[in-house]
Amino acid sequence: MRRKLFTKQATFIILAVILLCAGTIVRFSFLVQKEMKTEIQNSLKDVAHQNRVTVSGEIQDKFNLLLSIADEIHDTQIKETHLMTELQSIVEQYNFKRMGLVDSDGMVHTTDGYEKDLSFREFYQDGMKGLAGITNTLKDSIGNYAESINVFSVPVYDQTNTIIGVLFATYRTAQFENILDVSSFDGDGFTCIVAQNGDLIASSPSAPSSMRGSSNLLSFFANPNDADISCGKTLNEVFASKENGLGSYESDNQTYYYCVVPLDNLRKDRQWYNLTIVPEQVLVDRSYPVMHHVRRMLIIVFTASLSGIAAYMYTYHLQSKELVRLAYKDTLTDGDNYVCFKENVKHHVNFPGFYVALDLSEFKIINATCGVNKGDTVLKMVWEIIVSGLRSGEYAAHIHADRFILLLKGSSQADLETRLDRLVLRLSSISVQLNIPKIFPVMGIYQTSDHNEIEQNYGKAVQAKHTIKATHSRHYAFYDELDMQQLAENKQLEDSFEEALQNGEFKVWYQPKVNPDDGTLLGAEALIRWQLPDGSMLPPYKFIPLFEQNGNIAVLDEYVFRTVCEQQKKWLESGADTYPVSVNISRVSLYFTDLVGKYKRILDSFQLDPKYVQLEITESATVDNTEISSLIEDFHHAGFTMLLDDFGSGYSSLSTLNVMHFDTIKLDKSLIDYIGDTKGEKLLHYITRLAQSLGMSITAEGVETASQVDFLKDLHCSDIQGYFFSKPLPLSDYEAFAIEHTKQP
Numbered sequence: 206m207r208r209k210l211f212t213k214q215a216t217f218i219i220l221a222v223i224l225l226c227a228g229t230i231v232r233f234s235f236l237v238q239k240e241m242k243t244e245i246q247n248s249l250k251d252v253a254h255q256n257r258v259t260v261s262g263e264i265q266d267k268f269n270l271l272l273s274i275a276d277e278i279h280d281t282q283i284k285e286t287h288l289m290t291e292l293q294s295i296v297e298q299y300n301f302k303r304m305g306l307v308d309s310d311g312m313v314h315t316t317d318g319y320e321k322d323l324s325f326r327e328f329y330q331d332g333m334k335g336l337a338g339i340t341n342t343l344k345d346s347i348g349n350y351a352e353s354i355n356v357f358s359v360p361v362y363d364q365t366n367t368i369i370g371v372l373f374a375t376y377r378t379a380q381f382e383n384i385l386d387v388s389s390f391d392g393d394g395f396t397c398i399v400a401q402n403g404d405l406i407a408s409s410p411s412a413p414s415s416m417r418g419s420s421n422l423l424s425f426f427a428n429p430n431d432a433d434i435s436c437g438k439t440l441n442e443v444f445a446s447k448e449n450g451l452g453s454y455e456s457d458n459q460t461y462y463y464c465v466v467p468l469d470n471l472r473k474d475r476q477w478y479n480l481t482i483v484p485e486q487v488l489v490d491r492s493y494p495v496m497h498h499v500r501r502m503l504i505i506v507f508t509a510s511l512s513g514i515a516a517y518m519y520t521y522h523l524q525s526k527e528l529v530r531l532a533y534k535d536t537l538t539d540g541d542n543y544v545c546f547k548e549n550v551k552h553h554v555n556f557p558g559f560y561v562a563l564d565l566s567e568f569k570i571i572n573a574t575c576g577v578n579k580g581d582t583v584l585k586m587v588w589e590i591i592v593s594g595l596r597s598g599e600y601a602a603h604i605h606a607d608r609f610i611l612l613l614k615g616s617s618q619a620d621l622e623t624r625l626d627r628l629v630l631r632l633s634s635i636s637v638q639l640n641i642p643k644i645f646p647v648m649g650i651y652q653t654s655d656h657n658e659i660e661q662n663y664g665k666a667v668q669a670k671h672t673i674k675a676t677h678s679r680h681y682a683f684y685d686e687l688d689m690q691q692l693a694e695n696k697q698l699e700d701s702f703e704e705a706l707q708n709g710e711f712k713v714w715y716q717p718k719v720n721p722d723d724g725t726l727l728g729a730e731a732l733i734r735w736q737l738p739d740g741s742m743l744p745p746y747k748f749i750p751l752f753e754q755n756g757n758i759a760v761l762d763e764y765v766f767r768t769v770c771e772q773q774k775k776w777l778e779s780g781a782d783t784y785p786v787s788v789n790i791s792r793v794s795l796y797f798t799d800l801v802g803k804y805k806r807i808l809d810s811f812q813l814d815p816k817y818v819q820l821e822i823t824e825s826a827t828v829d830n831t832e833i834s835s836l837i838e839d840f841h842h843a844g845f846t847m848l849l850d851d852f853g854s855g856y857s858s859l860s861t862l863n864v865m866h867f868d869t870i871k872l873d874k875s876l877i878d879y880i881g882d883t884k885g886e887k888l889l890h891y892i893t894r895l896a897q898s899l900g901m902s903i904t905a906e907g908v909e910t911a912s913q914v915d916f917l918k919d920l921h922c923s924d925i926q927g928y929f930f931s932k933p934l935p936l937s938d939y940e941a942f943a944i945e946h947t948k949q950p
């Protein structure tokens with residue numbers, strides 16, 4: 206599933222990069238084209254203006270020449286032949302085709318010897334009206350008819366300012382074409398001179414032949430075979446406006462850009478224009494190298510990005526694999542952890558099965574006596590035995606410490622029991638193999654085919670395990686065996702807490718602590734009992750776990766503490782011998798805020814010296830509670846004596862002694878039970894020496910026999926609490942015990 210997700214992500218990223226690159230190319234092409242177009246249009250304008258300057262200059266020069274000659278001509282000279290000779294030298298000098306003078310009758314005298322009636326020519330008629338100008342392109346009507354010409358003409362005046370004729374110079378249109386044949390856009394562009402009515406005056410030789418062949422450009426553009434007609438319309442408008450114009454048109458499946466600039470041809474009524482044109486292909490050709498580079502660059506960027514992404518994804522893949530390994534592997538056994546177990550069950554299990562919660566009773570003893578390394582070896586061996594017994598499709602995991610979970614297939618309890626018996630045998634053999642104290646595997650089993658709530662299933666298996674854990678009589682118990690009536694009773698107990706408290710149903714009993722040497726009283730432990738309205742007495746294990754679950758234990762602990770304070774105050778005030786009494790604080794109560802302040806205030810309210818009320822914190826509370834050290838310090842500051850209860854019952858390691866500064870350790874009954882066993886006795890020696898060297902006194906708890914008392918006496922235990930001397934006693938009995946066992950002065 207993860208691999209699929211990873212492949213999906215990789216494909217997505219690669220597609221995104223491809224799209225990004227493609228998008229960049231398209232966008233960049235567009236921008237380059239746009240930029241090129243602007244540049245081409247600017248160049249077009251430049252070239253058109255340059256043409257305008259050149260052509261206008263040419264026209265102006267010729268006019269100025271003609272005007273200065275016309276000034277020199279007098280009416281007397283008009284028919285003189287030597288005038289033609291003079292004009293002939295100007296023709297040669299200025300490369301005219303010919304020059305001539307048309308007299309007032311319309312008769313022309315030309316430098317090349319022609320005499321002809323030209324009264325029909327417009328330039329003559331205009332000249333006689335006093336207008337100078339240059340004609341649109343004409344076919345020469347003198348001599349060589351084929352040649353295209355333009356005629357410059359100016360009127361000639363006599364002294365009385367009367368027009369006596371028209372001076373003209375015939376100009377070969379080809380000369381305009383030569384002027385226009387300047388290289389623009391590396392020869393790909395072309396230029397025309399066009400009259401306002403669209404007549405083509407001249408065009409550069411590079412212009413398309415279809416255009417050059419057309420006498421009128423407006424008609425050329427009006428012909429859909431030659432160009433798109435909309436251009437003709439636009440041009441017409443530009444020509445009429447006598448302004449500059451910029452545009453484009455389609456011809457021969459090509460797009461052309463053009464620029465129109467008016468020329469100075471002296472005749473506003475017959476305005477000429479310079480039309481400079483460049484095909485779009487020039488644009489394409491010019492942008493091609495840029496685009497080529499851009500594409501190459503993008504391909505490089507694309508390849509580099511892809512390689513980067515591939516490298517990143519490969520590293521990511523490796524890291525994910527490592528993360529998955531870390532997330533799903535148990536560091537101690539290198540097998541599956543609980544997270545992995547849950548994933549496996551969720552995705553692969555759909556059969557009815559048995560959830561087995563397994564742990565090793567007294568495992569902490571192994572840790573304490575044989576060292577943590579040996580403990581780890583035991584756990585690894587346990588794991589190997591568990592795994593080797595799994596069938597296909599079954600799962601197991603190491604949860605933490607000595608706790609394991611298994612999910613075994615099957616629906617028959619009998620079959621399962623055979624398997625579990627075998628498992629117990631194999632696990633028990635570890636002790637022999639490693640020469641360590643006996644291992645006692647305990648398992649709780651919950652059967653179900655519903656694997657949606659794995660935590661709950663495991664919780665039920667654990668519940669079943671707890672019913673037998675302390676007994677050491679059975680290795681496994683099924684959840685079904687849990688007494689449903691018991692559950693209902695528990696509920697009833699939980700519900701009646703408030704009422705019971707108000708009714709004084711909770712009684713504090715006292716278990717004496719005595720001097721091992723002479724049996725005299727040294728103190729007591731306050732132990733709670735619940736006297737139900739029917740008179741029956743409930744021991745703490747029946748209700749304390751319930752109140753630890755719902756938080757009421759904090760109220761109960763405070764109640765016991767207050768009761769003991771009150772009682773001590775009474776004893777002190779009555780003058781009776783008063784001994785320290787230790788009160789238990791549940792691990793749950795420790796999490797309540799301002800605990801120390803609250804206890805101190807209660808103590809102060811009775812004006813009691815804290816030496817009379819000691820506090821017991823169970824060993825299991827010190828595990829996983831990082832705040833506990835500072836809490837103990839705070840209690841010390843408030844003056845309390847702190848006792849580490851149940852030491853050796855299997856939760857803490859010896860290092861607790863060094864880290865947490867208790868005044869006294871209370872050896873748990875399970876350690877006392879080792880007396881008589883050589884190794885166990887060695888362990889007790891070691892623990893007591895260690896604790897004493899750290900300045901702690903030792904109370905032995907659960908002492909039941911005289912030999913135990915003797916052994917503990919040798920160990921210099923400071924006091925002994927156990928059935929051997931006394932069971933927990935109700936107040937009056939305890940007072941009697943105190944009187945009897947008080948050391949006589």
Ligand code: C2E
Pocket residue numbers: 716731732733744745746749758761762765789790791821823850851874906907908909926927928929933
């Ligand atoms: P604990 O604090 O370790 O108390 C000692 C337990 O060991 C007592 O059980 C006591 O009766 C029992 N015991 C003492 N000597 C012997 C012996 O020689 N043989 C045997 N078999 N047992 C012995 P009890 O009174 O049933 O209390 C059980 C536990 O309940 C206590 O263990 C303590 O953890 C908890 N508890 C009792 N009273 C309170 C209380 O007021 N508050 C809290 N939070 N827990 C309490």
Ligand code: MG
Pocket residue numbers: 730789821850
């Ligand atoms: Mg205790």
Ligand code: MG
Pocket residue numbers: 850851871873906
């Ligand atoms: Mg205890």
